[in-house]
Amino acid sequence: MTIKDIAKESGYAVSTVSRALNNHPDVSAEAKERIAQVVARYGFVPNSNARQLKQQQSSNIVLIVKGISNLFFSGIVEQMQNLISSNGYSAVVHYLSEEADEVLVAGQLCREHKPLGLLFLGGNAENFERRFGQIETPSVLVTAPGKNLDFPNLSSVGIDDVAAGREAVDYLFAKGHQKIGIIGGRLCRSQISQLRFEGCRQSFLNHGQELREEYFQIASFSYAGGYRAMQELMLRCPAISAVFCMSDIMAVGAIRAAQDAGKRVPQDVSVIGFDGIELGRYFCPRLATIQQPQGELAQISVELLVSHIEKNTPVRAVPVQVRLLEGESVRAL
Amino acid sequence: MTIKDIAKESGYAVSTVSRALNNHPDVSAEAKERIAQVVARYGFVPNSNARQLKQQQSSNIVLIVKGISNLFFSGIVEQMQNLISSNGYSAVVHYLSEEADEVLVAGQLCREHKPLGLLFLGGNAENFERRFGQIETPSVLVTAPGKNLDFPNLSSVGIDDVAAGREAVDYLFAKGHQKIGIIGGRLCRSQISQLRFEGCRQSFLNHGQELREEYFQIASFSYAGGYRAMQELMLRCPAISAVFCMSDIMAVGAIRAAQDAGKRVPQDVSVIGFDGIELGRYFCPRLATIQQPQGELAQISVELLVSHIEKNTPVRAVPVQVRLLEGESVRAL
DNA sequence: CTGAAAGCGCTTACAG
DNA sequence: CTGAAAGCGCTTACAG
Structure with a gap:
């Protein structure tokens, strides 16, 4: 089942089907309607490899997370995924070990998959200094000190x-x-x-x-x-x-x-x-x-990234505040 | 930087470059060598969208995980990722909420991304009964009761x-x-x-x-x-x-x-x-x-899936054993 | 508003 | 062992 089949079935050309599928403005209401019906009948989903190949990029935002068992990160990842979806992109999570060079991996991922944006959870400034210059994809460094990192496509969000x-x-x-x-x-x-x-x-x-x-x-x-x-x-x-x-x-x-x-x-x-x-x-x-404010970290990072992608807003380094929770594990002497 | 550039630079045709890149047998040692040099010099990585479009499938194995904050699953996911990589495939993790219909989502993922295999962590037999028939991708249902589920491409691993x-x-x-x-x-x-x-x-x-x-x-x-x-x-x-x-x-x-x-x-x-x-x-x-034996669950599932993909071995329902850990939270009356 | 055609970057029969 | 060519399924100028 491809766009060609949908074209045949609906009586329109593939170009019209493509436009209908992507909600382009100049498609008649009737064409939209008829095509939608055929799509629904077959449960058609466009092949994303073809689309991305043609468009030279995906709609993916890649999360590069250092350490899968990091409970602090997994809370943030969860919220980021929701925010990314609700902005109309897809989140892809890529876990790395603590020792891996996240910037090296990111570079390869970019060439292979052409993601729209990158969110780094954890990371070392040294790795960024050394080779982030090769990466042109809009990126945000989350919960890692991004001070002194001066790249036109790298924002950062984190505590002091x-x-x-x-x-x-x-x-x-x-x-x-x-x-x-x-x-x-x-x-x-x-x-x-x-x-x-x-x-x-x-x-x-x-x-x-x-x-x-x-x-x-x-x-x-x-x-x-x-x-x-x-x-x-x-x-x-x-x-x-x-x-x-x-x-x-x-x-x-x-x-x-x-x-x-x-x-x-x-x-x-x-x-x-x-x-x-x-x-x-x-x-x-x-x-x-x-x-550390997980919700804020997730929200600000995704906002920064999306507005950089969509409106090319300049990068920023946004500080967030920590809060002391007293709990019960410290006593006064 | 595409395979065409590598071809030009190395003096070979794109078809030869492609074969060299994919370790096909009939490429001369010299060609392999010269091409490898050019690839290394530019840090070339083939565009996976093009490759996958052409091959009509990816090298991805998709993990469909119900609940990102499920600590039990995240331990298994970590091990599965390692096993999948060491088998030469790439692991892609897709998190779903507890309420989502994992089989519906899996169907869409298959049409969009053509993964090689699917690993379901968690899931409801009812969803599988209703619509797993539409999925042809080799799959394993992990830690969810797969009894009475009779599909030629669905194995299961889990406890009683x-x-x-x-x-x-x-x-x-x-x-x-x-x-x-x-x-x-x-x-x-x-x-x-x-x-x-x-x-x-x-x-x-x-x-x-x-x-x-x-x-x-x-x-x-x-x-x-x-x-x-x-x-x-x-x-x-x-x-x-x-x-x-x-x-x-x-x-x-x-x-x-x-x-x-x-x-x-x-x-x-x-x-x-x-x-x-x-x-x-x-x-x-x-x-x-x-x-529950996390290590066994991860290992057996990946083995079942890979051997089904590579050698078309028949599906199986593999039981694993639980173990009582006494801990300190129960006292004898 | 619609269609015919070119082309994204690969892989793979086919021919030599 | 190597190369020329077709084609995967889309999108998007271009023409009408």
Whole structure:
């Protein structure tokens, strides 16, 4: 069943059928009607490969997501998909491992599939600096620091990771904690870890302390990563009374490790996470966390992208605000 | 940059370039070499729209997933993506809401994109009975009851939901519980809920009880759904000492509701979940649950699909086994 | 408002 | 082993 069959069946030429199918203005009401009937009768759907080949682009917006098991991202992806559909485009999700070079992959995807736009969830500024210049597709970098990235087709939306990291540790100091541990990603490999760590350092300085190396423990962004890191930290620095984890998932793992070591949270040790995923509000104890605004992130990114695609509006770097959720996992000393 | 440019640059005809690109046997080593160099120099990637249009099909295997926030599915999706890539195909994930008709959407996707194969994660037998006949693409129905579905291009892989539901409740009886509540999906709309419920009913009968209607509470498959359902249940049947939730996510919500009502889990009320997601092993208390074998489900489904595509092996209905994880959320009375 | 025709970038018989 | 040519199913100037 092709457009040719529809043409034959309806008595119109293929060009007219094509125009009717695409809602072009100059098609008579009668032609529209008759063609619609035939289309409906056969449940015809145009072959998108042919259409896209001809048009030299698809109607797809590709989401490039680093880490499928990232609960924080999956909440955003869900909302983005809805927004993209309601704008008349199709969302295609492409998952990458944490280590993959998202910009390299994006370049290949563009040549292969000619998407209309790209949404990067997570990503490293270094990769963008190195090879984003080759990509001409309108893009938005979401929840990754896009500062200093100056490309005519790259917007960014995200929080201030330094300020957010500082806020987390400030909160622990405000609650009277003095021995504060940090669990986060490898600084040389994860830019957000680096920035949040810098925020921690500032908070320590502001409170008259220096952030000693042994108080920081590297972990992968997973339950198991948080678990092992907390074990290490408790062993190495048993005096620690509070820990800041750079993701809620890590915080869940860390809390479990504390409990398995016979410590209660928050009575014996306090934990604050980062992201504000839904799980945190059901976990026991409810997670204290720095919440990123998922809804805003999704909405602003899609808006920026769509208006760039449709109206060629200039790119922007839009900051969004975090919010401290107190939860139940931090106690005042 | 097209195959034509590569042809010009390398001095060969487009047909030779195409053959070289696709690793066809009868291309001279020299031609292969020279063409590969040009391809590498320009970072050329063939336009997949053109290729797929010509070949009348893509190299895509489409995953149709009901519910993006379904943690149980996302674990499987991750593994499937790896397996699909390592078999030389590309995985495309398409998320649907719980209410969508997956078979209707699949039909459209097939006409539009001509995928090589379809993997359904979740789905309702009724939808398949009604319109799967129109789909000719090799397919596998994963983790949804495919019994009695007799199509020459539909395999299925999944657990025995009746037996699994029975096992969950049997376990609670074995631990001495007598007043047992059930939280699950709407029976008329969710087939797995129906089957698991039937298993519960059998367990009750085997233990000389009848499963009374008020002991069952409908919920959506979410944290919030489990939370509200547990509130209802505690209000309506305060004598209940144990609850079986038809998903781990629901169980997390239910436990939180119990604790917010001042009850400890498992001391005051026991909870067992279903699925065996990673979170359950870090939640406090560790979740008792009926674990579905994610790895096996992913592996067997992809194997069935690929061998059907490549060697036209006949379809099969493969059962997999669940495993009871005791966790810490159920106590013996 | 409608139709005939060119062409998007590939693949693949067919001929040599 | 290589090349010239047809054609996949669409869209879109162009002509009328």
